[in-house]
Amino acid sequence: MERYDGLSKRAKDLPASPIRKLVPYADEAKKRGIKVYHLNIGQPDLKTPQIYFERIRKFSGIDDYTNSAGLMELREKFSEYYKKWSIPFEASEIIITEGGSEAVSFAIAAVADPGDDIMVIEPFYANYSAFAKFLGVNVVPVTSKAEDGYRMPPVEEFERSLTSRTRAILFPNPGNPNGVVYTKDELGMIMDFAVRNDLYIISDEVYREITFDGLKAYSMMDFGNHERVIIADSLSKRFNICGARIGAIASKNKRIMDSVMKMAMARLAANHISQYGAIGLFDLGEDYFKEMVSEYQKRRDVVYNELKNIPGIIMNKPEGAFYLAAKLPVDDSEEFVKWMLQNFSYDGKTTMVAPLGGFYVTPNMGKNEIRIAYVLNSEDLKDACRILAKGIEEYSKEKIFSKR
Numbered sequence: 226m227e228r229y230d231g232l233s234k235r236a237k238d239l240p241a242s243p244i245r246k247l248v249p250y251a252d253e254a255k256k257r258g259i260k261v262y263h264l265n266i267g268q269p270d271l272k273t274p275q276i277y278f279e280r281i282r283k284f285s286g287i288d289d290y291t292n293s294a295g296l297m298e299l300r301e302k303f304s305e306y307y308k309k310w311s312i313p314f315e316a317s318e319i320i321i322t323e324g325g326s327e328a329v330s331f332a333i334a335a336v337a338d339p340g341d342d343i344m345v346i347e348p349f350y351a352n353y354s355a356f357a358k359f360l361g362v363n364v365v366p367v368t369s370k371a372e373d374g375y376r377m378p379p380v381e382e383f384e385r386s387l388t389s390r391t392r393a394i395l396f397p398n399p400g401n402p403n404g405v406v407y408t409k410d411e412l413g414m415i416m417d418f419a420v421r422n423d424l425y426i427i428s429d430e431v432y433r434e435i436t437f438d439g440l441k442a443y444s445m446m447d448f449g450n451h452e453r454v455i456i457a458d459s460l461s462k463r464f465n466i467c468g469a470r471i472g473a474i475a476s477k478n479k480r481i482m483d484s485v486m487k488m489a490m491a492r493l494a495a496n497h498i499s500q501y502g503a504i505g506l507f508d509l510g511e512d513y514f515k516e517m518v519s520e521y522q523k524r525r526d527v528v529y530n531e532l533k534n535i536p537g538i539i540m541n542k543p544e545g546a547f548y549l550a551a552k553l554p555v556d557d558s559e560e561f562v563k564w565m566l567q568n569f570s571y572d573g574k575t576t577m578v579a580p581l582g583g584f585y586v587t588p589n590m591g592k593n594e595i596r597i598a599y600v601l602n603s604e605d606l607k608d609a610c611r612i613l614a615k616g617i618e619e620y621s622k623e624k625i626f627s628k629r
Contacts, residue, residue, distance in 0.1 A: 239358055243351050243583020247559075250566040251577050260574040261566070262601065262609035267401070267547065269600045271465045271517065276505040281498055288497050293489040295321025295473075296500045302507040303458075303473055310433070312446045312456075319475045320485055321495045325431045325459030328474040329395070330356045332427045332455045335484045337362045337392040343427075344386055344394045346378065348550065348584035348591055350401045350429065365391065366586040371552040371594060374541035375403035377411035383418050393455075394419060397429035399442050402584050402596035403550040404525075404543025406440045409447075416448040424453070425481075431459040431472075434514050436545040437522045451477035462547075464506045469499035521547050524599040524606055531610035532597075535617055549597045550581060553617060558582065558595050565616050576613040 244266050251261045294300065300316040307314045322328040337343055339361030345353055347366040357364045367382045369375045383394075394415060399406045419426050428445035436442050445454045459472035476482050528549055529542050537554030555561045559580040569575055581594035599606055 235359065235361070240351075240354050240583070242355070243559075243581075244579045247562055247566070247577070247580075250563055254566045254570075254575060258573065259570050262574065262576045262605060262612065264597045264599065264601070264606075264609055264613075265562075265577045265579040267462065267598045267600060268467055269462065269465050269547065270602065271520065273465045274506060274509060274513070276508065277464065277466060277469075277502040280505040281502040284498060284501055291321075291494045291497050291500060293320075293492075293494050294486060295319075295495055296497075296504070299471075299500050299504050300473075302504055303475070306507055307475070310444060312444050313451075314446075314456075314475045314477070318477060318482060319473050320482065320489055321500060322472040322474055322489075323492070323495050324461060324470040325429065325457050325472040326352060326356065327492075328457035328459070328472045329353065329427065329429060330360070331474050331485045331488050332425075332457055332481075333357055333362055333393070333395070334360050334488060335455070335481050336425045336427075340390065342388050342391045344383065344391055344424075345586070346394075346396045347586055348375070348402050348581055348594070348596075349395075350397055351583045353395060354583075354586065363390075364586050368585075368587060368590065369403070369405075371539045371541075371550065375400065375405050375550060377405075377407055377414070380414055380418055383415075387422060391422070391424060393425035393427050395427040395429070397431070397546075398445075399432040399436060399545030400548070401432070401546055402548050402579070402581060404546050404548045406436050406442050406544040409443055412443055412445060413448060416445065416450060419453060420450055425455060426453060427455045427457060429457045431457070431462055432546040433458075434463060435518055435521055435547060437518070437525060438544065440544050442545060453478070455481060460503055460506065464503070464509075466499075466503065466506070469503060470496060471499050471503045521599070524601075524603055525549070527603045527606045528597060528599045528610055531607060532614065535614050538617075547599050549599065550594060551597070552594045555593050555617065555620060558591075558593050561617075561620055562595070564620055565613075569616050569619060571612045571615050574608070574612055576609045576616065578613065 300319045303319050304316045342363045342365045344365050365386050367378050367386050433442050455476045461467040540551035543549050579596040581591035585591040
């Protein structure tokens with residue numbers, strides 16, 4: 226019997242965030258007087274709409290617990306919002322969560338037991354691994370490739386990854402970290418596969434509005450079979466209120482939602498004040514979203530155009546969200562990121578990106594890939610990308626020299 230050493234196996238096995246674990250290197254660079262461009266984390270610099278703060282300033286009474294499912298007025302606003310997208314959720318089929326992260330965690334917990342499998346399309350939002358590991362659930366990957374533009378893998382790859390304990394398929398659309406917007410045919414294939422194999426689909430749709438070049442992000446609710454679809458959602462990126470931690474989980478499956486409600490009761494309630502402020506955000510008109518998408522598309526173009534001419538880089542133009550994934554001409558992207566923060570600067574500045582290895586489950590996958598979050602203004606992005614390009618050039622020279 227293995228001796229207890231003061232920590233649970235869960236605590237020891239839980240992966241550190243690949244996005245945040247390198248932050249101490251950035252902090253040290255700043256102490257040396259280096260300006261760090263943070264393209265490593267999806268924290269937009271766009272202003273939170275004032276209506277959110279205006280509502281909060283008007284709040285009076287008691288900041289008490291809300292219903293565990295969330296404020297009814299907010300759930301009704303979500304319902305109205307979904308119906309504008311032809312997604313037929315009633316308020317009773319929506320539970321307010323502490324961000325999209327809790328929505329995904331609740332969804333996994335509702336459909337999978339410890340030892341069960343959840344299928345993911347890698348590279349995927351890195352915290353999916355942590356959510357699953359915390360629940361004792363295995364993440365089983367189906368791999369998309371940079372050379373193929375990170376498109377949906379063929380159905381044969383899903384068939385190969387299927388096990389007797391597979392319970393669901395979990396993926397974001399639009400994609401994080403790759404900015405892919407899946408086509409209707411790709412999503413239809415996923416639904417057909419789920420139906421044939423009696424699987425749930427956990428569809429992470431937090432970037433629904435942010436699509437470029439006239440593309441539409443289809444919801445998995447567009448493909449029928451509503452009883453097997455669970456939607457994880459969030460207002461964090463849609464309205465730039467990451468710190469408010471307001472998300473939602475929604476499903477037409479009453480058994481699922483009854484189970485999620487028990488989990489929601491166990492954590493009492495989402496933040497009352499944040500919920501109250503968020504109600505007003507749903508009254509923002511289409512001009513708000515057009516302006517937001519236009520800004521992100523402009524930033525996308527800046528990043529893509531600055532990086533596309535780097536010798537040896539493999540990347541595709543993102544179609545949505547605000548992320549770009551790329552394969553670099555380096556051996557180890559995590560070591561490269563550390564080097565950029567510890568050993569390289571240009572005009573007193575350096576650039577921090579996220580190594581992509583932690584966005585994979587398959588060993589050694591993503592080892593020379595990165596994710597860029599284009600969350601800064603265009604001028605800063607242009608400067609950051611030029612510095613990154615110079616860093617890649619210098620790093621490659623050092624590696625060649627060190628091998629001589």
